[in-house]
Amino acid sequence: MSLFPDKNTNRRVDDLISEQVRSVRPKVPSLLEERVREALQDAERQQRLPVTRGWRSHWLPLSAVAVLLLTIGFFLFRLYFRRAAVQESPVSEIKTEFVLAEQNIKILWYQKKNFDPRILEGAGDERRR
Amino acid sequence: MNTLEKMLTSDMLPSQSLVVTADSRKDITSAEGFLDYVSPLKEGLFSFILKTLNFSEDADDVFQDTLLRAFKYIYSFDRKRSFQTWIYAIGHNEIRQYFSRIKNMEYTFDESFPGVSSGGNRKIVQDIYEIAYRLGDRQREVFFLFYDSGFSIREIAKITQLKIGHIKFLLHQARESIKVKLNTGTGGKKNESVSR
Numbered sequence: 001m002s003l004f005p006d007k008n009t010n011r012r013v014d015d016l017i018s019e020q021v022r023s024v025r026p027k028v029p030s031l032l033e034e035r036v037r038e039a040l041q042d043a044e045r046q047q048r049l050p051v052t053r054g055w056r057s058h059w060l061p062l063s064a065v066a067v068l069l070l071t072i073g074f075f076l077f078r079l080y081f082r083r084a085a086v087q088e089s090p091v092s093e094i095k096t097e098f099v100l101a102e103q104n105i106k107i108l109w110y111q112k113k114n115f116d117p118r119i120l121e122g123a124g125d126e127r128r129r
Numbered sequence: 130m131n132t133l134e135k136m137l138t139s140d141m142l143p144s145q146s147l148v149v150t151a152d153s154r155k156d157i158t159s160a161e162g163f164l165d166y167v168s169p170l171k172e173g174l175f176s177f178i179l180k181t182l183n184f185s186e187d188a189d190d191v192f193q194d195t196l197l198r199a200f201k202y203i204y205s206f207d208r209k210r211s212f213q214t215w216i217y218a219i220g221h222n223e224i225r226q227y228f229s230r231i232k233n234m235e236y237t238f239d240e241s242f243p244g245v246s247s248g249g250n251r252k253i254v255q256d257i258y259e260i261a262y263r264l265g266d267r268q269r270e271v272f273f274l275f276y277d278s279g280f281s282i283r284e285i286a287k288i289t290q291l292k293i294g295h296i297k298f299l300l301h302q303a304r305e306s307i308k309v310k311l312n313t314g315t316g317g318k319k320n321e322s323v324s325r
Binding site: 014020 | 171253254257275304
């Protein structure tokens with residue numbers, strides 16, 4: 001026999017479907033209820049703990065300061081070595097030739113690789129020997 | 130009638146009385162208080178989640194996650210709103226997350242229901258649930274919110290954030306499928322007469 005016997009039925013289709021759907025009434029299993037209760041109690045305990053107890057409250061600002069110090073240190077380190085590199089760049093060997101053809105003069109200016117502008121020629125040679 | 134109503138309508142009290150009652154509900158922000166508050170709704174909520182998930186065992190986890198989330202955000206609940214709608218909206222979000230995790234999972238339709246109570250015809254109930262099983266996830270959710278949980282279309286729109294027109298369309302499709310299935314009679318005999 002059909003659920004919808006005729007067009008003139010007083011019962012609404014939705015009510016009929018609802019009745020059939022609700023005739024299946026699953027219950028919450030007791031084990032699940034217990035599990036939910038324990039989970040909620042755990043959650044309640046977590047919520048009630050004081051805010052400062054967590055490791056985050058100590059380590060977070062400390063790690064931020066550490067990162068800041070490392071960043072500053074990194075930039076200072078790079079700055080120092082850049083200056084040192086500029087100061088200690090080796091002097092190249094230079095050769096320059098001047099020719100005065102009319103007077104048959106040739107001037108050769110030669111700078112050695114180990115030339116150090118900070119040391120005077122006479123005294124510096126003695127020190128290096 | 131509850132105890133208070135019985136007292137007021139009986140001859141025990143004078144014609145003019147001042148009766149003071151206290152709300153003995155526990156604090157809703159405690160686990161026990163929250164469980165007390167949710168207690169009238171938990172069977173309906175569990176039924177909705179279980180049926181939407183096609184009686185899968187995962188419904189237990191989704192149900193637990195729903196209650197946990199509701200407890201966690203109980204402070205944000207606006208008491209001017211309906212608590213039932215609010216908690217079902219959380220259930221809806223948990224169901225959505227579940228479906229997004231198990232997109233490719235295959236369901237098998239299990240005809241062994243928890244049991245059909247009085248008022249239900251087992252064969253017809255199986256047919257209806259088989260049709261619900263074959264609906265899309267969103268449509269099945271709307272179907273059970275309407276036919277099982279008893280929400281109005283407006284309330285379903287608040288819970289699911291779907292438009293009212295869309296919800297009506299989904300319900301109409303489901304309803305027509307059921308009518309076609311059931312009007313063909315038992316055993317799929319299409320020649321059975323409907324009008325009597």
